[in-house]
Amino acid sequence: MVGAIVIVALPEALRTVQEYRGLFFALLLIVIVILRPQGVWPARPRRFRLPARAPAEARPAPAGPGALLAVDGLSREFGGVTAVEDLRLRAAAGQVVSVIGPNGAGKTTAFNCITGLIPPSSGTVVLAGRRVRGLPPHRVAAAGLARTFQSIRLFDEMTVAENVLIGRFARDRALLRPPRRADLDAVRRCLDFVGLAGAADRPAGGLPYGDRRRLEIARALAAEPRALLLDEPAAGANPTEKRALMELIARISGLGTAVVLIEHDVALVMSISDRVTVLEHGRAIAEGPPGEIRADPRVIAAYLGVPDDPETDLVTEVLG
Ligand SMILES: Nc1ncnc2c1ncn2[C@@H]1O[C@H](COP(=O)(O)OP(=O)(O)OP(=O)(O)O)[C@@H](O)[C@H]1O
Incomplete structure (x- = not known):
């Protein structure tokens, strides 16, 4: 209504300064956009009402028997730096697969390549039998691959x-x-x-x-993904929140969703994962169930070779 008054009344008022009318309206528009981006007369925010209860039979993340993430030969360079090199990753429906490694090992870059955020230099990404490498992120999401980010968004x-x-x-x-x-x-x-x-x-x-953090996961689940990539979902959380988040992740995999997890808390990773991939300088130096990873001399060497690193203490503790 305010807009209508302005459009009808202002031209009358400005009849005397006809030649400046266009300029005046342009300036008025710019001022309004800067000062009142929500509108001169803000509309009441349109809220929707959620149904009282969700249908009991429905689940957030249904997954068929073919739901599977297969990554092969994935590489990505940044100038002279090889961030990810020849990565192979498998996540079956209902599995939790974790990717661990020191800072800068290439974990997030691998996620970014898998989800189409950045193009890999080479490699394939197949989701439930469908090649998704090269698709833009929204189409990867539509194909059934959701993710969360390290920083809350x-x-x-x-x-x-x-x-x-x-x-x-x-x-x-x-x-x-x-x-x-x-x-x-x-x-x-x-x-x-x-x-x-x-x-x-x-x-x-x-x-x-x-x-x-839970809300981010809920938002990712809303897309009903077959595979869910979680980039440090417990970063910054206190121990109680971390345990609750891990319990949530276990329940998500219980629905049949393939979960791929990046997490620095190695003790948690070992307790929740079906399989673990250890990255160092972009390369997987070990892959297998937690029991094998704990005993792998390359993993022990890689972690124990980092003096004064808090992760080293954790791994020493976990690897016993
Ligand atoms: N956009 C970019 N441009 C240039 N180099 C990059 C870029 N993104 C990542 N890198 C480099 O690639 C390597 C891997 O980084 P990445 O963030 O994937 O490691 P990360 O294992 O996820 O580390 P963190 O645990 O600290 O998150 C690092 O050497 C990093 O500096």
């Missing part, structure tokens, strides 16, 4: 439920349509699953740290 001013809804839309790029009942059911399910249903209408920015 939430929309703080949006509600918890709205953040999860965005994850849902990432699946089919349907941001322009209003949410459907199925979307809202999925959001409710994901929030129930991670234990945040009670916070659905709160702004995401107000959540405690551990809950923000």
